[in-house]
Amino acid sequence: MRLYNTMTRTKEEFKPLKDKVVNMYVCGPTVYNYIHIGNARAFIVFDTVRRYLEYKGYTVNYVQNFTDIDDKIINRAKEENTTEKEIAERFIEEYFKDADALGIKRATVHPRATEHIDDIIEFIKILIDKGYAYVVDGNVYFETAKFKDYGKLSHKNIDELMAGARVEIDEKKKNPLDFALWKAQKPGEPAWDSPWGKGRPGWHIECSVMSTKYLGKTLDIHAGGPDLIFPHHENEIAQSEAAYDQPFSKYWMHIGYLNVNNEKMSKSKGNFFTVRELTEKYDPEVLRLFMLMAHYRSPINFSLDLLDQAKSAYERLSNAVVNLKHLVNITKDRELSDEEKDLIVKFDEYKKQFEEAMDDDFNTADAISVLFEMAKTANANLNGNSSKKLVEYILEMFLKLSDVLGLSYKNAETEIEDEEILRLIEERQKARKEKNWKLADEIRDKLKERGIILEDTPEGVRWKRIR
Ligand SMILES: [Zn+2]
Numbered sequence: 329m330r331l332y333n334t335m336t337r338t339k340e341e342f343k344p345l346k347d348k349v350v351n352m353y354v355c356g357p358t359v360y361n362y363i364h365i366g367n368a369r370a371f372i373v374f375d376t377v378r379r380y381l382e383y384k385g386y387t388v389n390y391v392q393n394f395t396d397i398d399d400k401i402i403n404r405a406k407e408e409n410t411t412e413k414e415i416a417e418r419f420i421e422e423y424f425k426d427a428d429a430l431g432i433k434r435a436t437v438h439p440r441a442t443e444h445i446d447d448i449i450e451f452i453k454i455l456i457d458k459g460y461a462y463v464v465d466g467n468v469y470f471e472t473a474k475f476k477d478y479g480k481l482s483h484k485n486i487d488e489l490m491a492g493a494r495v496e497i498d499e500k501k502k503n504p505l506d507f508a509l510w511k512a513q514k515p516g517e518p519a520w521d522s523p524w525g526k527g528r529p530g531w532h533i534e535c536s537v538m539s540t541k542y543l544g545k546t547l548d549i550h551a552g553g554p555d556l557i558f559p560h561h562e563n564e565i566a567q568s569e570a571a572y573d574q575p576f577s578k579y580w581m582h583i584g585y586l587n588v589n590n591e592k593m594s595k596s597k598g599n600f601f602t603v604r605e606l607t608e609k610y611d612p613e614v615l616r617l618f619m620l621m622a623h624y625r626s627p628i629n630f631s632l633d634l635l636d637q638a639k640s641a642y643e644r645l646s647n648a649v650v651n652l653k654h655l656v657n658i659t660k661d662r663e664l665s666d667e668e669k670d671l672i673v674k675f676d677e678y679k680k681q682f683e684e685a686m687d688d689d690f691n692t693a694d695a696i697s698v699l700f701e702m703a704k705t706a707n708a709n710l711n712g713n714s715s716k717k718l719v720e721y722i723l724e725m726f727l728k729l730s731d732v733l734g735l736s737y738k739n740a741e742t743e744i745e746d747e748e749i750l751r752l753i754e755e756r757q758k759a760r761k762e763k764n765w766k767l768a769d770e771i772r773d774k775l776k777e778r779g780i781i782l783e784d785t786p787e788g789v790r791w792k793r794i795r
Pocket residue numbers: 354355356535560
């Protein structure tokens with residue numbers, strides 16, 4: 329298996345530090361709002377990486393943090409006249425609703441910055457003791473000039489970083505690239521006690537501290553959005569390697585940028601999409617498929633037209649599953665014919681192609697093409713006379729490989745099921761009109777068997793699901 333390492337800018341053979349265990353850290357959301365589709369792309373991609381590693385037999389310790397104290401959270405709390413804690417709790421809950429809908433598995437641990445203040449203080453003390461950090465008026469800064477490898481992830485020297493970056497101007501800092509580890513309390517802001525006075529942690533430090541606490545001093549994979557390479561990940565490397573004198577992460581993975589209608593997504597341009605508003609209109613798995621139809625490192629362009637295309641593509645896959653499930657119900661057990669044996673060989677070959685695509689730096693675009701081929705071949709070669717064993721074999725493989733991509737087709741199936749129920753209700757109405765009471769009762773019983781109860785009301789028939 330090979331993956332592209334941002335640090336070396338090459339595809340490398342994947343070899344975790346410990347056999348069959350992967351310690352993986354993904355920078356999580358700042359919880360002051362609903363997640364947008366740019367956030368979603370990162371979380372979907374790295375969830376897929378995790379799923380594939382698990383498919384390959386690795387135990388993945390997956391840590392994704394919540395940044396629950398930050399300027400944006402403080403501002404929103406002020407706007408709504410509430411506490412930072414209330415804002416954070418609310419949007420953590422909303423994050424889980426979106427993530428669950430998108431098939432993003434829960435992390436092994438979801439640590440929060442405010443629950444690790446003591447660990448953060450201890451870490452900052454190490455940096456001060458080793459001469460990498462300095463205190464000014466209750467603030468603590470990391471001195472980037474002291475860390476000789478600063479800029480190694482971005483492949484830039486200090487001058488290039490200064491020229492290219494929008495660095496915070498702060499008279500208290502020795503150098504504009506220095507960054508805050510601890511921020512002195514400003515009036516009205518939440519604060520914790522520290523050896524340097526009341527204040528709160530800077531943003532970068534929480535990831536160094538929490539990744540080490542839950543995964544150790546050297547991670548296998550550290551991942552995030554492209555905008556995190558500098559300064560966030562560069563700063564995490566500086567802190568962690570300065571503190572512990574060992575590499576912070578063996579592999580660094582970053583996704584490509586996501587544009588909307590070929591422009592940078594921004595609220596002011598009116599081309600800003602949250603996951604929530606899209607999944608109210610589209611099956612969340614359509615959005616997931618859209619994100620995985622491009623290679624994760626390629627830039628992608630989002631538009632509603634392109635999402636509609638992904639919807640048709642998704643329906644091709646989900647219809648294949650519904651058909652296969654239907655065939656499992658109606659086919660009979662018997663020995664495989666020679667042609668059917670050849671079909672098994674063909675599907676084993678598809679599976680190999682799928683794995684080869686994923687082994688090559690998680691090429692989900694090619695892996696999805698293989699799923700389409702599988703759907704096409706299944707539709708063309710299977711029917712009610714096929715062997716049940718064969719149909720089951722193909723269905724199981726299709727679902728297992730889809731699951732690697734986080735696709736379960738569960739909503740599509742209920743939609744189709746609902747259509748079927750509506751059709752039966754209509755047939756029953758017709759039978760009643762024709763006074764064919766026997767047929768009407770038969771349909772009612774058939775629906776009852778499937779857990780559907782009918783109620784005849786003056787406004788027409790209502791139905792509800794009882795299980
Ligand atoms: Zn981070």
